[in-house]
Amino acid sequence: MSTKRSADRWASRAGFGxxxxxxxxxxxxxxxxxxxxxxxxxxxxxxxLTGRLxxxxxxxxxxxxxxxxxPGHNQALGRTAITNQTARPLTLRLRALPSEGGLDRVLRVxxxxxxxxxxxxxxxxxxxxxxxxxxxxxxxxxxxxVRAWLPPGTPRRAYAGRTLDVPLEFxxxxxxxxxxx
Amino acid sequence: MIRKLLASxxxxxxxxxxxxxxxxxxxxxxxxxxxxxxxxGTVVIGDNDANAALYSITSGAKxxxxxxxxxxxxxxxxxxxxxxxxxxxxxxxxxxxxVKVYKGTGNAFDCTGFTDTNGGTPIIDTTLNSFxxxxxxxxxxxxxxxxxTWSQNDAVTYRIRGTLNDDNSAQGLDTNLHxxxxxxxxx
Numbered sequence: 001m002s003t004k005r006s007a008d009r010w011a012s013r014a015g016f017g018x019x020x021x022x023x024x025x026x027x028x029x030x031x032x033x034x035x036x037x038x039x040x041x042x043x044x045x046x047x048x049l050t051g052r053l054x055x056x057x058x059x060x061x062x063x064x065x066x067x068x069x070x071p072g073h074n075q076a077l078g079r080t081a082i083t084n085q086t087a088r089p090l091t092l093r094l095r096a097l098p099s100e101g102g103l104d105r106v107l108r109v110x111x112x113x114x115x116x117x118x119x120x121x122x123x124x125x126x127x128x129x130x131x132x133x134x135x136x137x138x139x140x141x142x143x144x145x146v147r148a149w150l151p152p153g154t155p156r157r158a159y160a161g162r163t164l165d166v167p168l169e170f171x172x173x174x175x176x177x178x179x180x181x
Numbered sequence: 182m183i184r185k186l187l188a189s190x191x192x193x194x195x196x197x198x199x200x201x202x203x204x205x206x207x208x209x210x211x212x213x214x215x216x217x218x219x220x221x222g223t224v225v226i227g228d229n230d231a232n233a234a235l236y237s238i239t240s241g242a243k244x245x246x247x248x249x250x251x252x253x254x255x256x257x258x259x260x261x262x263x264x265x266x267x268x269x270x271x272x273x274x275x276x277x278x279x280v281k282v283y284k285g286t287g288n289a290f291d292c293t294g295f296t297d298t299n300g301g302t303p304i305i306d307t308t309l310n311s312f313x314x315x316x317x318x319x320x321x322x323x324x325x326x327x328x329x330t331w332s333q334n335d336a337v338t339y340r341i342r343g344t345l346n347d348d349n350s351a352q353g354l355d356t357n358l359h360x361x362x363x364x365x366x367x368x
Contacts, residue, residue: 008185049255049334051227054288058334085253085288086231139288174231
């Protein structure tokens with residue numbers, strides 16, 4: 001009698017174990033493999049020379065290898081000097097030409113030229129030329145400062161594992177000689 | 182015991198088969214090739230002349246009179262490129278105007294701070310008439326490092342002097358307004 005009860009107990013345990021193992025195997029076989037992504041955003045903001053503007057340093061002047069939407073790790077800041085190398089005052093507008101559009105609504109950017117704020121918007125907002133022109137006097141350097149950040153709370157899937165190059169495009173026109181900055 | 186064990190297996194297998202039947206009601210298979218894209222490079226060249234002439238003598242030039250200014254030419258394109266300079270059509274004074282082009286550095290149109298990087302020897306020294314008039318006949322220019330291939334952010338400043346030669350036949354003639362063109366073509 002007791003032998004039969006013991007055998008029943010073992011049989012129900014074995015049945016339960018077999019069922020559980022089958023269920024686990026089924027779930028595992030159905031799982032979608034995780035994408036091999038990093039945890040952060042790699043960001044480069046680039047400014048190059050033009051015929052009218054000298055840029056020092058040129059190339060990538062904002063660099064962040066591991067931007068995350070975590071306080072203390074969520075922003076990148078860079079500065080460079082742009083010089084009007086013509087003999088006439090120039091008005092300057094600029095825009096961004098990001099290498100991909102996936103972060104247009106995610107990444108925020110603030111831009112100033114010669115201490116004057118010209119943009120505080122999303123990356124997508126900076127795809128259009130800045131509205132207010134800045135006047136660059138001849139042969140004077142003005143500091144271009146760009147700050148880019150991921151607002152806290154930005155979901156990681158929105159930026160993790162991405163590499164983003166953001167070349168800046170400068171648009172210049174000749175300004176009246178007495179144009180004020 | 183064995184009956185119960187077999188019954189358990191049968192129940193699990195039956196439920197699994199039923200679930201699989203519902204999920205995989207049709208055979209299907211795909212393969213993909215992602216991330217296709219073509220992004221064109223750029224060929225962009227510019228200068229700092231602010232639309233001012235490199236030389237302009239309109240008050241009656243005499244033999245030996247000259248004018249010169251400096252122009253900084255910058256290559257901003259992403260593609261490696263060759264750069265040439267040539268001129269537009271000129272008037273009858275063309276054969277009597279000597280054009281010298283010096284290579285160096287500097288930002289000022291009036292050549293303040295210009296530094297010659299070719300030992301003071303012009304890279305072009307010819308009459309205006311003999312100056313090339315198109316890409317094929319233009320003068321190949323090297324970048325600051327002496328390479329024919331220009332890369333993004335390469336810049337060279339040219340000091341350009343136009344001089345009226347001492348030749349009686351030049352009297353009363355005019356070069357007319359003309360243009361120098363720097364052209365880049367990707368390699």
